[in-house]
Amino acid sequence: MAITDSEINSIKQRFGIMGNSPMLNHAIKIAMQVAPTDMSVLITGESGSGKESFSKIIHHLSPRKHGQFIAINCGSIPEGTIDSELFGHEKGSFTGAHEARKGYFEVTNGGTIFLDEIGEMPLGTQARLLRVLENGEFIKVGSSKVQKTDVRVVAATNVNLMQKVADGKFREDLYYRLSSVPIFVPPLRERGKDAELLFRKFAGDFAEKYKVKPIVLSEEAKEILLKYRFPGNIRQLKNLVEQISVLSTDEKDINGETMRYYLPKEQNLPALYQDQNSKENISEREILYKVLFDMRKDVNDLKKIVLDGFADPSHAAELIKDRADLFHGVDEEVIPSSETVVLNLKNNEQTVANDDTHEDVQDISHEAEDDSLSIEKKEKELIMRALRKNNNKRKYAARDLGISERTLYRKIKQYELEE
Secondary structure (H helix, E strand, O other): OOOOHHHHHHHHHOOOOOOOHHHHHHHHHHHHHOOOOOEEEEEEOOOOOHHHHHHHHHOOOOOOOOOOOOEHHHHHOOOOHHHHHHOOOOOEEEEEEOOOOHHHHHHOOOOOEEEOHHHOOOHHHHHHHHHHHHEEEEEEEOOOOOOOOOOEEEEOOOHHHHHHOOEEEEEEEEHHHHHHHEOOOOHHHHHOOOHHHHHHHHHHHHHHHHOOOEEEEEEEHHHHHOOOOOOOOHHHHHHHHHHHHHHHOOOOOHHHHHHHHHHOOOOOOOOOOOOOOOOOOOHHHHHHHHHHHHHHHHHHHHHHHHHHHHOOOHHHHHHHOOHHHHHHHOOOOOOOHHHHHHHHHHHHHHHOOOHHHHHHHHHHHHHOOOOOOOHHHHHHHHHHHHHHHOOHHHHHHHHHHHOOOHHHHHHHOOOOOOO
């Protein structure tokens, strides 16, 4: 039976989904079609795009709607406890297990479990989950008794799971078992004028919440809003509207200049983009690391030119020719010619040899050998800064770093940053 536009609009109203994007409507349509079945569903899309709303549509339109619905973020549960959380444990099965505990798969029997950030699930837990999906069976931690459960699993991810399969970090059999029906939730930047509709909706909500006049966008402000990429998607837009609603107490008519002021400055680095059809899953952190490596290479090449210049001026001149790209964009009059370099270095060779500058040259040599841009060192520094900024609250530190709490927990242990 075909699903009509009026039925899709009814679902939008019921679950608080706003927008008229064809891609969004298509995703809702698939969720409505698969809901009456018991098939596993894999929802993909960027962080903040609203994937959890689709899991609720599937549950409430299914025969399990009177059963329990539980949403679990796999990335926020530490690796050592996730098995206990999902499948339960027996008394004394590990340190701190003072009594037996039921897991989510036992508690939600007859209902639906939404596993968000499924890509962060440890491999051992993946094997246990596969058994539930295939046979409806699980074993509590510390037990040998097989228990039965009838739970529908809806999973979601903001990463390329096929790339994780290729990297050996996600089970291929589990991937195909989960993705019986895939649903792609489009990012906000691909939803056309939906951003404007959502802005108005959030503006009304916050005006009511804070007892203020709703903010209104000028035509110029609307154009700026629609051109912005919103890497944080709907979550970022909602935070933006709340910020403007609270801080713009004097002026509620937002013009282009005001909108530019509140929008985060777009950086030269590309926004996080994850192509579900690509084997490569590019992240902002990987791009940043590449930039750091390139910078390190350029700095070391410049150091080499200086060091070789004292030992062999003519060789230094050749290096300048080979690495002309280091001087790209610099006025040519500022860059000395190869002949000038040779002459100046020869004239200063004796002076440098008898000067304290020789010690500086040795220092430069040691610096060139020092891998001062070590990824681990920089990563540790970033983690420490994020923790200090958020008063050691890992949830918010992980959000600033763009990683899951479980990953941050592991990194803290790795770098021995625990207090």
